[in-house]
Amino acid sequence: MERNNSKVKFAGNQVTLIGKEPKIGDSAPEFTVLGNDLKPVKLTDFDGKIKVIAIYPSIDTSVCAAQNRRFNQEADKLDNVVVLSISCDLPFAQKRFCAAEGLNNIVTLSDHKDVDFGTKYGFLMEEFRLLARGTVIIGKDNKVKYVEYVPEVTEEPDYDKALEVVKELI
Template identity: 45%
Template sequence: MATVTLKGNTIETSGELPKIGSKAPDFKLTANDLSIKTLNDFKGSKIVLNIFPSVDTGTCAQSVREFNKQASALENTKVLCISRDLPFAHARFCGAEGLDNVISLSDFKNGSFGKDYGLDFVSGPLEGLHSRCVIVLDENGVVTHTEQVSEIVDEPNYKEALKAL
């Protein structure tokens, strides 16, 4: 179990992020067109998993914008923006912002992604949502970088995540 804070107040997650060097757990997430995407759908590409509580918060929205900007220059890399928001919220946000270099995915159906990756909140006012994390995978789905952002209102370290690519 990891401990993070929300404006200084302690919140716990369900576990620990996958270990560097380990194979990332598979997942089934819902895309904006309501299709199901799995880790295998992105095989052969480097992957940045930008995980956050909700696209309707300022910091989460900024992380999607920043990764969208950075992703346009990345070769053979997909940025997956993942939360428990409905796919409709992801589509609305990315459409209104003109963001087309990231792939929005939702864990709304059963939250299994958050549980399998050990990053869903199990206490506090955001219980049931995902914590703010970045996980980078190589072309074979092996974890090369993780960051569990310790203060939820802070942005992730984009530079370190992109350096891991």
């Protein structure tokens, strides 16, 4: 398994990312995560749509909460786009957060069981068994169109750049 310890910091400290970084133009690797109902969810379940994958460490932090709120707000304005919000949080925590916040435009998914997404997309932080923060955009053709690993996990992603890519794909 590939390891990268030069791309991301967490609270100022370098972390090791496990997995292969997807490249723009690559076919998006299939992955399986858990939905809020504890049933498996695959990337191919969203074929035919533009997929914005919003990746974050834990819903119980202010930056992760802000990221989910922002992508939920933006998702409401986009046609034929699905926002998949992925972390290693338990599905119960994700569901609780979305219910409390009234977030119903994103699909929260949990990578806690097998970290299949994290390792296939190179977002798994070895030191914490949590996902690093970032955004991956996959076109209707299931090709990777955009990849952002936020250099400092405690900061928010570049929403404007991600949304610019999405709008070009619509």
